[in-house]
Amino acid sequence: MIISAYQTHIFILIFIYIILAVSLNLALGYTGLLNLGHVAFYGIGAYTSALLAIEGMPYLAAMIIAGLFASVFGYLLVTATDRLKGDYLAMATLGFSFVVYSLLLNLREITRGAMGIPGIPKPSILGLTVRTNDQYLIFVLLICAISVFIMYRIVKSPFGKLLEANRDNAVCLRVLGKNTFGLKYKAMMISAFFAGISGSLYAHYITFIDPTSFYISELILILTIVIVGGLASIKGSIVATAVIIYVPEILRTLDLPSSVLGPVRQALYAAILIAILMLRPRGIFGKVDLE
Amino acid sequence: MRTGKFGKVAIVMLIILGILFTAGCTDTEEVTEDTGEDTITVGIMGPYTGGAAVYGNAAKDGAMLAFNEANLSNVEVIVEDTKSETKEAATAMNKMVSVDNVQAVVGDLISAATLAAAPIAEQNQVVMISPASTSTDVSDAGDYIFRTIPGDDGQGIFAAQTMSDAGYTKLALLYTNDQYGNGLATIITEEFTSLGGEIVAEETYEAGSSDMRTQLTKIKDANPEVVYIVSNTPDSSVALLRQVTEIGIEADIYGSEGLKVGSILELGDSVEGITITSVSPESEEFKQKYMDEYGEEPPAFAAQAYDAATAIIMAIEDGATNGEEIKDKLYEMEFDGASGHIKFDENGDVEGGYVLVEVQDGAFVTLEE
Structure with missing residues (x-):
């Protein structure tokens, strides 16, 4: 392999987060749903897939079911927040993140609660086990490419244009006789499905998950990616993921005493993000503002 | 448009820079391996x-x-x-x-x-x-x-045996809902019941919270002889112990080392006699x-x-x-x-030693083991 194991690891994380960020952008950027519950779908996917695989289910099946299961929660979330818009939707979906976190923590018979789940098996597809990180990188790249391609086709399709129309002017769209509620359901379910898939990829890569892996700090990370990359821009989300995951790693190599390196790294990272948003307030490739 | 191009160029450069940076590190790795x-x-x-x-x-x-x-x-x-x-x-x-x-x-x-x-x-x-x-x-x-x-099993078994040896049979557990609290509580439950004791109440609280009145009221209703508290932040420890007195729990209080913080001594008489299980001091x-x-x-x-x-x-x-x-x-x-x-044993664990620490006259006193 031409790149080191460390770089392989970073690239694997980048590809996992690309799926996660692009799927959030589908709901947040394209459909205009201010969804702060995305991290919950990610967690649900990770737990579902991990638990099913430990029970002996083949990996691909576990991954698809993880996506579908997250999708079901996407449906439920829209059902519960149907009439909310903007900030109110944000609050309600943030609440959803808390509830799922609390469930993961307290449904101890199923999730082992705060103890987390160690020893999640590496994926095995048609008898071939993905053992090394290099193999995992190829596998993740493949899934990432397929997922992003599907989402790209969706946003470029007439259906995708309807989603954008719903974001820009829902009333107008309703006057034209379109079912805007139906659009919201579909968008959220697709978005949740891919979040579940990326959760599954994460769980089987790290092989250990616990509820804190799917909480506020992750939520902030993926929101940052989408906002820095620009709303309603798949390209933006991909570039931003690479930048946001890579920059802290570059900062690791700063030649500073260990006592200040940690905080300095965080401060510089924040400064870089602020600089990007000052230069490009709508994000790197952003075209729209969210009301 | 110009800024757009500039932005794109800047980002691409940043990424290339990053790859070069880490690639540079790989080179040094090879050097150290060789020389x-x-x-x-x-x-x-x-x-x-x-x-x-x-x-x-x-x-x-x-x-x-x-x-x-x-x-x-x-x-x-x-x-x-x-x-x-x-x-x-x-x-x-x-x-x-x-x-x-x-x-x-x-x-x-x-x-x-x-x-x-x-x-x-x-x-x-x-x-x-x-x-x-x-x-x-x-x-x-x-x-x-x-x-x-030492792992949770060490302290858990030590705590359960100590309480059992002291003659208690009805235990209530109050612990943080995190890896540490859950781990310790599971071991104590297993060991204490196998020694013939009974867990009459088991309550959890979120790490860092400061209001445990609901949990403590339930514990009081279960009427235990002893309460074992797992806490790992000083603020929670103080809040907890204050509320134990407030609610009027008569049972004796035992706790994990998280209770061994100076700030609890400020609570005065109400914390007298509290027993803490702790790994041996340095x-x-x-x-x-x-x-x-x-x-x-x-x-x-x-x-x-x-x-x-x-x-x-x-x-x-x-x-x-x-x-x-x-x-x-x-x-x-x-x-x-x-x-x-x-x-280190075959699992890479150490056995470790534990001591009992009791609050006596407003100070932590290590009891002989």
Whole structure:
């Protein structure tokens, strides 16, 4: 392999987060749903897939079911927040993140609660086990490419244009006789499905998950990616993921005493993000503002 | 349009820069492999930013104390921050293994972070010694995974036996809903019931919260003879004990070492007679050394980190040059460290010692064991 194991690891994380960020952008950027519950779908996917695989289910099946299961929660979330818009939707979906976190923590018979789940098996597809990180990188790249391609086709399709129309002017769209509620359901379910898939990829890569892996700090990370990359821009989300995951790693190599390196790294990272948003307030490739 | 182009160019350059940067590091790795057969790199990882930073820095200081003291010319020490996040721990471990080519690591502290990094260490034959992860899962994490702090099972069994020996049969548990609290509570429940006792109430609270009145009221209604409290933040400990008096729980109070913080003594008479199970205190010698170096009493886990570093140093002094050899030496060694007697069993765990600490006349008094 031409790149080191460390770089392989970073690239694997980048590809996992690309799926996660692009799927959030589908709901947040394209459909205009201010969804702060995305991290919950990610967690649900990770737990579902991990638990099913430990029970002996083949990996691909576990991954698809993880996506579908997250999708079901996407449906439920829209059902519960149907009439909310903007900030109110944000609050309600943030609440959803808390509830799922609390469930993961307290449904101890199923999730082992705060103890987390160690020893999640590496994926095995048609008898071939993905053992090394290099193999995992190829596998993740493949899934990432397929997922992003599907989402790209969706946003470029007439259906995708309807989603954008719903974001820009829902009333107008309703006057034209379109079912805007139906659009919201579909968008959220697709978005949740891919979040579940990326959760599954994460769980089987790290092989250990616990509820804190799917909480506020992750939520902030993926929101940052989408906002820095620009709303309603798949390209933006991909570039931003690479930048946001890579920059802290570059900062690791700063030649500073260990006592200040940690905080300095965080401060510089924040400064870089602020600089990007000052230069490009709508994000790197952003075209729209969210009301 | 011009800024748009500028932005794109800047981003592309940033990424290329990043790749070059890390690629540069790979080059240096090869150089050290070729020329520096003598240099052994040892890593220290832990949370130096974020919620658990206090513990992380204490452990780092403790470990550095050992490395500075030993002053081995062929050992290079590097430090990585893991922010108490599992993903960061995996990244830090990957980086140390493949870029810095470490052979042994002191860390991580949080059990979840240790468990996330452990498979990577195991696969690359790198020794990992945690100074603070007490989860029982760490025992099974692999051959290369050690720790210098006894697992939850040790303290849990000790606590259950102590309470059983004192003649209690009805126990109520109140613990933080995190890895530490759950781990300890599970072991105590198993051991106490097998000794013929009964758990009459079991309540949890979120780590860091300060209102446990609901849980305490339920505990009071269950009418236990003794309450065992697991707390790991000073604020929660004080709030908890104050509310125990407020609600009027008559039962005797036992607790884990999280209760052993100076601020609870300010509660006066109401905390008199509280019994705390705690890992054996650090040696006076270590305490003095730490104070000379850093000007304060060693916080929790400093002594354990010092011992973890000492174990690695001893293995290297004994001629070990890579992770596999260090691992083999660790299983053989035995020494009296700052935190007690260190001898790793087949799971890489230490037995550790425990003491009972009682609040008497407004001070913590260690009872003879």
